[in-house]
Amino acid sequence: DIQMTQSPSSLSASVGDRVTITCRASQGISNYLAWYQQKPGKVPKILIYAASTLQSGVPSRFSGSGSGTDFTLTISSLQPEDVATYYCQKYNSAPLTFGGGTKVEIK
Amino acid sequence: EVQLVESGGGLVKPGGSLRLSCAVSGFTFSSYSMNWVRQAPGKGLEWVSSISSSGGYIYYADSVKGRFTISRDNAKNSLYLQMNSLRAEDTAVYYCARVGKEGAPYYYMDVWGKGTTVTVSS
Numbered sequence: 335d336i337q338m339t340q341s342p343s344s345l346s347a348s349v350g351d352r353v354t355i356t357c358r359a360s361q362g363i364s365n366y367l368a369w370y371q372q373k374p375g376k377v378p379k380i381l382i383y384a385a386s387t388l389q390s391g392v393p394s395r396f397s398g399s400g401s402g403t404d405f406t407l408t409i410s411s412l413q414p415e416d417v418a419t420y421y422c423q424k425y426n427s428a429p430l431t432f433g434g435g436t437k438v439e440i441k
Numbered sequence: 442e443v444q445l446v447e448s449g450g451g452l453v454k455p456g457g458s459l460r461l462s463c464a465v466s467g468f469t470f471s472s473y474s475m476n477w478v479r480q481a482p483g484k485g486l487e488w489v490s491s492i493s494s495s496g497g498y499i500y501y502a503d504s505v506k507g508r509f510t511i512s513r514d515n516a517k518n519s520l521y522l523q524m525n526s527l528r529a530e531d532t533a534v535y536y537c538a539r540v541g542k543e544g545a546p547y548y549y550m551d552v553w554g555k556g557t558t559v560t561v562s563s
Binding site: 370378421423426428435 | 478485486487488491500502503510512536541547548549550551553554555
């Protein structure tokens with residue numbers, strides 16, 4: 335099975351900072367990658383699918399890139415409401431594995 | 442409004458069984474594949490199982506294969522997860538989630554329920 339590895343597992347940044355989270359697949363998955371945001375005590379929310387397509391209603395400060403095995407989620411200017419854990423997920427085939435998550439905090 | 446509402450969680454002893462339900466509304470349930478995803482306390486998301494729109498294609502995580510059974514009733518707009526031989530490590534919030542593309546057997550998940558909590562403990 336394909337493994338999904340996220341890094342870092344946590345980060346602390348200042349408001350306005352550019353934040354980058356990476357996700358690596360152990361084998362190529364083309365662009366079948368999604369990013370989710372889960373705020374504390376809340377349900378996961380889809381941010382990006384097809385590696386780089388922003389879900390409707392998601393702020394444009396979020397962006398995704400990558401293909402094959404290496405992917406990134408970027409927050410161009412971190413806002414207080416972005417405090418959350420972010421997960422990547424592959425969906426090219428079952429099992430639909432999630433990455434371990436990246437917890438983003440404000441410094 | 443698209444809604445997914447899980448029910449059926451609770452406290453169960455190791456080795457016991459539980460059946461989760463997910464009642465959906467606001468979209469054509471029979472056109473979408475569905476998933477169960479769980480989250481153990483303080484841990485990350487774990488995909489559990491998927492079922493295609495007609496029920497003809499079913500997939501399980503290795504951690505639950507042989508113990509859990511996913512099913513659906515398109516006439517009742519409902520998704521189910523029968524959980525047998527439960528273990529302490531099955532303790533989690535269980536979410537049902539819709540795939541983001543009509544007709545796709547699996548895809549990203551665009552709509553999630555609020556979850557139901559399963560606790561396996563003696």
